[in-house]
Amino acid sequence: MTPLVAIKNLSKSFPGVKALDKVQFDLMPGEVHALMGENGAGKSTLMKILAGVYRKDSGELCLDGQPTEIDGPAHAQALAIGIIHQELHLMAHLTAAQNIFLGREPRKCGGLLLDEDAIHRDTQALFDRLNLSMPPSTPIGELTVARQQMVEIAKALSHKSRVLIMDEPTAALNNAEIDELFRIIRQLKSEGVGIVYISHKMDEIQRIADRITVMRDGTYVATRPASTPMADVIAMMVGRKLEHAHKSIPDTSSNEVLLDVRGLNRGRAIRDVSFTVRRGEILGFAGLMGAGRTEVARAVFGADRIDNGEVRVRGQVIRLESPQDAVQAGIGYLSEDRKHFGLATGMDVESNITLPSLKRWLTWGVFLNRSAIRVVSQTMVDKLRIKTPSLLQTAKLLSGGNQQKVVIAKWLVQDCEVLIFDEPTRGIDVGAKSEIYKLLNDLAAQGRAIIVISSELPEVLQLSHRVLVMCEGRITGEVSGEAATQESLMALATQRD
Template identity: 40%
Template sequence: MVKSRLEMKNISIEFPGVKALDDVNFSTTTESVHALIGANGAGKSTLMKVLSGAYDHYTGDIFIDGAKVHIRSPKEAQNYGIQIVYQEVDTALVPYLTVGENIMLIDTVSNMGKKQFMNWNRIHKRAQEILESMNIHVPSKKLVSELTLAEKQMVLIARSVSQKCRFLILDEPTAPLSFSETEELFRIVRDLKQNNVGVIFISHRLPELFEICDEITVMRNGKFISKEQIKETSINTVVEYMLGEKLEEQFPKYHINIGNTVLEVKGLNDKEKIKDINLHVKAGEIVGLAGLVGAGKTEFCKALFGASKKVSGEVLINGNTLKINSPYDAVLNGLALVPEERRKEGILVQETVATNLSAANINKFTKIFSFLDFKKEKTSAQELIKSLGIKTPAETTRVQNLSGGNQQKVAIGKWLISDAEVYVFDEPTKGVDVGAKKDIFELIAELAKRGKAVIYASCELAEIIGITDRIYVVYDGEVAKEVETKDTTEEELLFYSTGGK
């Protein structure tokens, strides 16, 4: 097989108030797995959207095997064998269609309008052949709505491969995956590499990149910084390139006098995933909820916040039993939740930064007759933007135009105005770079200093140990173990997270 070379030269692109890419160069080949990394807002996803045809107003040139190519639409990118699998897999699939219909969707759509009957048997046969060739064990006739996140991702990769893919872009592919699912993804990536496909891998999980990738390109502030062979660099060197400075201690050092019990949960049960969970959190305490993907952490957070149906059990704040039937009840009773899926549940992506920051406590910004005090909202937003270090041109910028880390700061910032009693963070650093992670850890530590009760739910065990005072390990919807953070290790947490007794 002949190896192909892809080159992007002097790529620049601007959005209102933001120069997202500034004269960027990028190159890779088939038979290679190439890591593309940078802090949130570095421009890596934007560069790949240019390559995949999602953005057409860029300047610069793209070459394949030395020949200049014209890519200004997704269709043109696909014609050159360039495919992309975005982090939000649900947006690219049709849930009420089968796996086979989704895999063959591009072929099906391209044949629409022609006078011919749809041969469904042939569609499913071809889809099943593609799945089997990649050793993906998902039935072609199963509905996409019935799949796990990992299976949906595999279906999207299978669709890409069905289109004579030469270069496959994976944007944060491991963010929602468990350890075993990540290993399966890596197997597929290695198979693609062997079959003369070039894979461009965007991720913030540096150890994974050093395991699977051959080369690494680092971007910062919309510019190309470096390109190196993985075997010739190190994680610390890469992080310093990303941040433009030496890597400092990630977790804030603080000492807080733990107060009385603020939150008490007795026998919380959602009749589906979580089973009779008991826990408590004291004032100034950060309590970890550790567990692997699918353990029930997210379901617990939603049940506590009134976002689940058929919940039983008892929730008390400062000794008072609460009746929480909805998120509205939760907010009224002093609970705040920063959810795992920030774009779907944590922010209003089409609205401005100012609107998002005031959304959780709109009463503080209303005048008589319920008219919104825009001046007060603007002043408050500007203060939060400064104190949280949110990188945005202005408070009027739409949140969808911010990087993932800055979106997460907005999701957290809106609750700081409400001054809740209990703050629940569900995977708060998912898809966030090391620089933004440090900012988020400091925000959480600051809440604890103010005497707030904090729950930190994550499958990142190093973070759990770095930021918490006490930990509950969740396995299969139940608390498997409670430990003091100072007395445990990642190995012990992993042991209980995987069902160890």
């Protein structure tokens, strides 16, 4: 059988960086081929070449056995190649149908008027093909992320795509929504569509993929069946066997309470939440989406006003009028959306690390001590093993794991004793996850109080000394030790009033 896509010895360079070096990849009709590798391995660059965003420097790209030069995204669409990005590209104020046919709407009356009936009819045909019960006239802004993703798939199929690239398609989906997505993927497979599936979630890969191709540092490593043991796949991705961090449970009962939250309330989002975190402790927060975990973190950080309640740091009540009050009290918050709330992505690494503590580097209150800034920034880069060509590298060009480390460095320079990590490994590859886990344990061992919010139950169980579970804005229970299992957490996470 002739591959839909065959890539051989493909290379691509950017100024100062060889992103791809003689990479190979192929995709068969009716196959889900998982593309795996750490952030920065070259997966996105390879797929952007296939989708026409970048042009290759050298090598061969064949479609249906024919050498092909892809001259841009529009040309890729014309060649039946569709891509669904992790960050969906839809307009919230338009309907599903309008988004699908945006820029190529059917027209009538000699092209003067849009043919709304035809747009809705063609959209309904796409939804029928995917077994989606959704009116074409539904505004995108009223749809869940999962439904918006289905619209993106329908949009790709409207171009008669035979190759579909999915980049982290389940990042914001719950289990039921993932099952629905996988149903559609299996249907597309049965119709002969070839799917490139990019994900860091190992369990998903084994559920949905037929083959796995691993990349590392811009090079091709191997292609294996999806049944390959994940430990072997991980070793290929990172170039080494990962050591699983064994959590040593410290006796923190005599340790100082660094953070004491009492009777926190904010409408229905936070209902009478109280907890403490001691020096050297990692406290986990678990719960389903919408349980109120992030709302608690934002309230403790001063990002959202509370109706009533009290927050104490080292026994002292603090007023939280703004995040600046929290930072001055020694609280740092790493948002689940690091690109919007944790980083100035257009600024360099050095600026991101030192921005919150900028006053510290002023001489006579006016002039920045550049040499001191450089020293402390380089110290943090070395300490956290941040992979960056230089301190002047723009933050948005770093991999997800290294971006997260820059945010952590920012709060360590600020000398925050209480650190709140909201989804600390979202969108981060397995190798970077291991490093983040080790870093959190090291920070706790240094005497900091750590809060970890995670939707991945194995993660929160592995990291935390105690776990608080929330449902509908309130704490429904606390578990630790042998009682801390995925089953016990899920039971508490669904314990409604």
